[in-house]
Amino acid sequence: MSKLKGACIFGQSGGPTSVINASAAGVIQEALKQDCITAVYGAAHGIKGILEEKFYDMSKEDPYEIELLKTTPSSALGSVRYKLKNAEEDETDYKRLLEVFKKYNIRYFFYNGGNDSMDTCNKVSKYMQKVGYECRVMGIPKTIDNDLWGTDHCPGYGSAAKYIATSTMEVYHDARVYDTGMITILEVMGRNAGWLTAATSLAAYKGNGPDLIYLPELPFNLDKFLEETNRIYKENGKVIVAVSEGVKDENGKYVAEMGASLAKDAFGHAQLGGAASILASIVKEKIANKVRAIEFSLLQRCAAHLASKTDVDEAYMAGQMAVRYAVEGKTDYMVAFERSEGPEYKCNIKLINLTDVANTEKKVPREWINKEGNGLTEDFVKYALPLIQGESRPPLEDGLPRFARLKKVLATK
């Protein structure tokens, strides 16, 4: 089989993670090795960079800096939240993409992101098929939220989970130094899926974790929460509660909405945040004076200094394998992980149709949440623990991380 000859372009999309740049390193290093790939472009701010013809020639970068991407958090090429319209409604963007692809002879398109990004990837793929422009399109999963369908887990999740579990253990120690009562409410990211909040149960598994964990998978009942918190507070004076930013009541009203009206982000999702501080003020009024709300905030998705080696390696492999599969002729897929049976953790790569994965969310299964709806079962621990194994951290200079510095030389034609 003669290989498809042409340039490749790679884009990062959606919220950054600690390891999305590891996938970038995988794509770039592998693509630079492939003879049939004539140029390796990195799109500035994802799909927007392609539309605006703004992308970088990755062959101009120092190989050491590309290597450093493995331990550099966030999206080094710049990310984007840009929703492509359906091609049936408005073809403008697609025509422009085709024009740019043709101009640079781009025959490989790699897109790294979460649900919305896989939707973008899918739309681009289907359009190129429709107009008969030969182009291999591969999605590479990325999301701390771990909510992509069809893959055992997503690159980005393991590192965020490791950060959350470790920090929860540390806060656990801090939050019980006084012999006075203390209620601590931790707020964890995850709009609709509770995977990240569930990671606090790893700290609980180690004996240094929350007493109560509330995921967005189940309706949040304020009275039940107050009753459970109060019971533990009365028993031992210290309570740690972990709560997802996305918890909502029986009527679908976000806890965060109780305090403030909501803005909407570009995708029409509610812009969340503040559940912990709202609950803290309610707890302060109803149960105890000493209450502290802690938001892990952006820290949980950019803490490269505490990344999971397993996660970094898998993120790299996802990028690398996307290139290899595309070169072999595969297209219209997302690279995914499949866990092998057996006592040892091992994940193999499999391919999922983009159509199947786009916009489908994977939530924490009900059977992994305890009966009371305020904690996780051992099955979850068994699932998550292998994903946080191994240490990855950037090299240090002056005791501080040395992150990649890209030259970002614009490609020209």
Add this chain to the structure above:
Amino acid sequence: MSKLKGACIFGQSGGPTSVINASAAGVIQEALKQDCITAVYGAAHGIKGILEEKFYDMSKEDPYEIELLKTTPSSALGSVRYKLKNAEEDETDYKRLLEVFKKYNIRYFFYNGGNDSMDTCNKVSKYMQKVGYECRVMGIPKTIDNDLWGTDHCPGYGSAAKYIATSTMEVYHDARVYDTGMITILEVMGRNAGWLTAATSLAAYKGNGPDLIYLPELPFNLDKFLEETNRIYKENGKVIVAVSEGVKDENGKYVAEMGASLAKDAFGHAQLGGAASILASIVKEKIANKVRAIEFSLLQRCAAHLASKTDVDEAYMAGQMAVRYAVEGKTDYMVAFERSEGPEYKCNIKLINLTDVANTEKKVPREWINKEGNGLTEDFVKYALPLIQGESRPPLEDGLPRFARLKKVLATK
């Protein structure tokens, strides 16, 4: 010289740090070695544990667990915020302390804490002198705030500074992935002294830090802050601001007070928090819609996974040397650090009179703050950088920290 024979008691006081337990390890391991020290007690919740005759026999602990204290955050013995009245006003507590000291033949008292704890230490020391009870009293410095007078720096500061600088660098990367405007406001601990907030300038020194840094040492002018933020926002669309929780305006009104009324903690200090979110809401109204407030919160004082080795070693040494000096006959001092002259960083131990150190605060000198009052000079970087060098982290089990587990066997008589 014949050495004073008797038991020693050690207490932890005030807000915990990542390395206060390293000082505990230093005291305990050294005291267990000294022949003249007949028993090594660890007070539960500091001075309160002594008053209540609740302390642990440290010889009953597994030596491995004592060793693990070096990498275990927070106060393993429990901490306290308890202010001793002046002995002239009310002798009750002092008489009780004397009674307990006599009962257990306690001849060595080591107290680990910040300003308020050194005040406690000083009062106990002076009382024991007054009543003629021979007891060696040594203060061991501890505070992430770095505001103790008479010492080059305080154990706890270096690790908190390393965490803050590293996390700021990571957030810097995260906060500029989109090609849209974004203002990020970081809130750092430090009630009256800006040492911790200043540590964000180490990230700026590495090119990944805040554009503006506001310390509590200078009056905070809201209009100036808005003008400076707006100017940078207009220039490059991205602004990172670091602000101390304790910033206050020309009239001494805390920024945090603008939004909420203040509770008072046991020492009569204002209970702070919320400066960043209040500033964020003002910025949102006046400058830009995309604003994020991030509080480092408790995480900055308990992140043992990112401690400074230099800090851990010095904290250990402070505890160890307190014991050695006391055994040699010194009393009524706080162990302090003195930096050697020369290009290589080196700190020696010196002793400071407790009377001099108690309740005196050391602030960031005006000449280390830039002329505009919104950043730090290179002199600060030169001062702080050596303090964050070297890596210390707990051993891991299942990819998560293995912290010390003390048996806490109550001492009896």
